[in-house]
Amino acid sequence: MxxxxxxxxxxxxxxxxxxxxxxxxxxxxxxxxxxxxxxxxxxxxxxxxxxxxxxxxxxxxxxxxxxxxxxxxxxxxxxxxxxxxxxxxxxxxxxxxxxxxxxxxxxxxxxxxxxxxxxxxxxxxxxxxxxxxVVSHPLNSFARKDIDPLVLGDINRVYVCQAARVRNNNKKRCP
Known part of the structure; x- marks a missing residue:
């Protein structure tokens, strides 16, 4: 132990x-x-x-x-x-x-x-x-309207997953 x-x-x-x-x-x-x-x-x-x-x-x-x-x-x-x-x-x-x-x-x-x-x-x-x-401050990001939807989806998936890991004390696994 x-x-x-x-x-x-x-x-x-x-x-x-x-x-x-x-x-x-x-x-x-x-x-x-x-x-x-x-x-x-x-x-x-x-x-x-x-x-x-x-x-x-x-x-x-x-x-x-x-x-x-x-x-x-x-x-x-x-x-x-x-x-x-x-x-x-x-x-x-x-x-x-x-x-x-x-x-x-x-x-x-x-x-x-x-x-x-x-x-x-x-x-x-x-x-x-x-x-x-101590404080919570959201991360904001901006993207062009014509960005490839697959790329934007990957960016959002990674961000949401990382945010969940931090909120859950890094215990949640990301795909």
């Missing part, structure tokens, strides 16, 4: 209840704005590079009745864990994620792409998506 060494975080509420697990977000994205509690100048220094970013407030989350999202926003702001993509998906932070010391809040597409491109270096590690997302 294989047992995971780290208890899984399945929601914002679980993340807030694990203060030793620090949330990290992609600097400059709507995810940071979504949980920002106030307009704050964030100055980060990683190695020899400095990043300055004005993080905006998004009223629906700031005024949210969800205390867990507000708490995550406070932690990200106070600990300055809104970081550039090179840091967010860097080996150092991913190693902390596998040890249960950090969590990455990002969209599934970016997270899947970035982690699968480096997962060979994390033998025995487990990366997963929480059951409950």
């Amino acid at each position: 294989i047992k995971s060494e780290v208890e899984k975080i399945e929601s914002a509420r679980h993340l807030v209840r694990k203060p030793q697990t620090v949330p990290h977000m992609w600097l400059g994205t709507s995810y940071v704005a979504m949980v920002a509690v106030s307009t704050t100048q964030i100055r980060l220094q990683f190695g020899t590079r400095q990043y300055n970013k004005l993080e905006p407030v998004t009223p629906p989350i700031q005024d949210s009745t969800n205390p867990h999202l507000r708490q995550i926003g406070r932690v990200v702001r106070e600990r300055r864990t809104a970081v550039p993509v090179s840091v967010l998906y860097g080996e150092r932070l991913l190693r902390r994620v596998t040890q249960g010391d950090a969590a990455i809040i990002s969209d599934g597409t970016s997270l899947t792409f970035q982690v699968t491109s480096v997962c060979r270096g994390f033998v025995g590690a487990e990366f997963y998506f929480a059951r409950e997302g």
